[in-house]
Amino acid sequence: MKNRLPLLLGLLLTFNANAELRATGDLGIIIEREAGSALIIDTTEHKQLARIDKLGDLSHASVVFSRDQRFAYIFGRDGGLSKIDLLQDKLDKRIVQAGNSIGGAISQDGTLIAVSNYTPGGVKIFSADTLELVADIPAEYADGKLSKVVGLVDAPDQRFVFSLFDAGEIWTIDMSTPKKPKIEKFKNVGKFPYDGLITSDGRFYIAGLFGESGLSLLDLWEPEKGIKRILPDYVKPDEQLPVYKMPHLEGWAVADDYIFVPAIGKNEVLVIDKQSWKLVKAIPVAGQPVFVMARPDGRQVWVNFATPENNKLQVIDVKGLDLQSTLTPGHAVLHMEFTPRGENVWVAVRDDDQVLVYDTHTLKEIAHLPAQKPNGVFFTSRANKIGF
Amino acid sequence: MKKSLLLLGVTLNCLAAEPTSVRQAELRHLLKNDCGACHGLTLHGGMGPALLPETLKGKPDEFLVSTILNGRKGTPMPPWKPFMNADDAHWLVNILRQGPQ
Secondary structure, eight states: OOOHHHHHHHHHHHHHHHOOOOOGEEEEEEEEETTEEEEEEETTTTEEEEEOOOOOOOTOEEEEEETTTTTEEETTSSEEEEETTTTTTEEEEEOOOEEEEEEEOOOSSSEEEEEEEETTTTEEEEEETTEEEEEEEEEEETTTOOEEEEEEEEEEETTEEEEEETEEEEEEEEETTSSEEEEEOOOOOSEEEEEEEEEEOOEEEEESSSSSSSSSETTOOOGGGGEEEETTTSOOGGGGOOOOOOOOGGGEEEEEEEEEEEEESSEEEEEETTOOOOOEEEEEEEEEEEEEEOOTTTTEEEEETTSTTTOOEEEEEETEEEEEEEOOOOOOOEEEEETTTTSSEEEEEEGEEEEEEEEETTOOOOEEEEESSEEEEEEGEEEEEEEE | OHHHHHHHHHHHEEEEEEOHHHHHHHHHHIIIIIIHHHOOOTSSSSSSSOOOOOHHHOOHHHHHHHHHOOOOOSSSSOGGGGGOOOHHHHHHHHHHOOOOO
């Protein structure tokens, strides 16, 4: 038996060599919310290659990719962290690392995976290779209380940055020496930061506030200057509409000299100048924005909405800073993802059980794929981007 | 026949009317997706607390119905009055008390 092993291995290798070659740069993941599964897709052919099951509660899932784009790391709502091998269509490893979790990030050098947790509130950092725990950082504030952690991103110089929802703080962790995480805390950044983004150059971390008006800005080139507040007077407390779905902030909201962010509790997208951090314009839109994402070239910004306007997508023309178009892709438009150079956008339409692909120039639908209650689309091109 | 149906309708109304079966399906959809966005698909909690029989025990129906209809100011819990009436909210509280199926 023992002697046969090399033979078997040899055979396997031959089989593999005959199998269809697959380039990872073309791949992506579609999350199926209720089934708890992920589809591996080919983004050029618009087709499904495989389905990976048993990934737990994916009702709020996000994905990062290893720098070689071979592995996808999926963060589930139930604290699950699953590592998928995109070349072999299989679950490589899976751990359940907390009770309730919200998202994650991969380190600059690709060796560490950080997860942000609601319960127990904090950040855990794992080896990207083995998923073994490297560091556990409880988000402790005021006498032993743990805060929910949101808006976790990677930053240059092997750092992670995140916000403490309950505590109103922003922390940075330097993981240059994995055994000795260096934590820096910024307090009183504002009430209830709900998410954060880092600009694609890795310089500015911006947290959106739920409990009061505006955003909090940290310049990672000059952290000693502390937190700067943006638009602190924009929304008066009595003007804020109830929020039916927490918006998201993503690094892709940066286009031209502006960042585009959802106005919380208002049917507006805010355009903020990246030099002065002043409001340039508030663009009225169909509903409360959830995702506000710039096409990679920055010429358009696409917006989806909270219920009951979640059947719509609106496209903002960045040149004129006004609405260019309104699309109605179907029932419950939950997420979108651009191809690396932006010629297409993939749109997850949960209640229609499909993902639509649009040509962003003609705004016409060019393909669709079946998927069960899809709620997220993630392409391997994220592997090469800070903040994804 | 017509008369007995009518009578039935009246009795139910007095109890706090059950939503129609179509409406029940809508409410289940809302619970899973819209409430689920904050309370978790399985209602084990997220940004909002878990909504399980254990966690709701000891909290009166009226209090929970009012939370659902009016929201809680100063927290992310929004008012659902624009999308449902008191009967709907009562029915949802009952569903929550039964726990995830």
